[in-house]
Amino acid sequence: MDKLPKGWENKKLIDCIELINGRAYKQEELLDAGTPVLRIQNLNGGSNWYYSNLELPKKNYCYAGELLFAWSASFGPYIWSGEKAIFHYHIWKVISKQNINEKFAYYFLEHFTKEVRNHTVGVAMFHITKSKMEQIPIYLPPLPEQIRIVSKLDTLFGRIDKSIALLEENIKHTNGLTASVLEEIFVDGKNWERQPLNQVAKVERGKSKHRPRNDQKLFGDSYPFIQTGDVRSANKYIDKYEVCYSEFGLKQSRLWNKGTICLTIAANIGDVAILGFDACFPDSVVGITPNSMNNEFLYYYLKTLQLQLDKKANSAAQKNINLKILSEIDVPVPSIEIQNSIADRFSRLEEKQFQILSVQQSKLNYLKALKSSLLDRAFKGEL
């Protein structure tokens, strides 16, 4: 900053806060009962607690309302809201000195967290050291101004957080929207003729015979190889792949045509997507090729099936689907004109959904950026 606002002082963190490191426990000191030992994972919402029966100096305990900062692996300030606890190593208790408001310190640390990685040490595991932390510069306004800034941030963040929660709710809703429209379409189509899936389409399992599965001979750069995860993460069309089979790989597998409907029957049960290119896949994926049906219409119907499977899975012990069950599923077969029009209308609806989602997502990103820039401005004295 070129020029400090009037009354603000150029300080370092060491001038306004004191950092007290937590106690490092040995495994055998951690028990099932006693005073809770607060570790970083507990600050992040983890429910796996350790306890201790050691009598420790007063400084090792923290109480509700006190400010903590995680300085290893994951970083950030927390206002502790639980009962009396012993805070573990890799957590500092932050004690505010006379010249800083505690909530102001909290907001500053939140602001600082986004650039903390510029100050860390370590190769695999990142830490910020106490000595580095203490040298972090802070522009410190007089106390009344700090209190004004804090109350302004409290108000603004309160509103923004409300909007963020609302948007996240909306995004969830939008995600479910097309699914419920789909369900309606196929419920309304009750009077359509129905035929078993293996009558209207070829239903065949993928192939990958060779063992071990990770044999280097199998791989090369010729034939895309799709796994269940690729089907799950696809957005209607599978348009990217991680791995390719070699000629040898192809020989023990099978190449499916672009446009084949892929349905997963292992691990992620019932995920559906359409191949965007010729590819191989293992037998945890079933390839479905309609005889004369509209490919997208069948795809959409199979998508509703996934919802049904998910619903059943909630009450039953575990999802279960095999080739036989799948082959015998009744598929609604309206006239080809109706199929075409539904597939056409629905894919336009889906496109609309993608658009809405991307607008909502960018609003969400905007709000998060807004919070960050508000903090920026607050600590430059521009709020």
Add this chain to the structure above:
DNA sequence: AGAGTGCGAGGAGCCATTTG
């Protein structure tokens, strides 16, 4: 349908070195 596997990221243990 449950057990097993591989993997990567996050999290904790621990000890040599530094500090007071």
Add this chain to the structure above:
DNA sequence: CAAATGGCTCCTCGCACTCT
């Protein structure tokens, strides 16, 4: 000399399959 600190190494956990 004890306590605090820095930071390297190893462990754990959860996910996403994968096997039996």
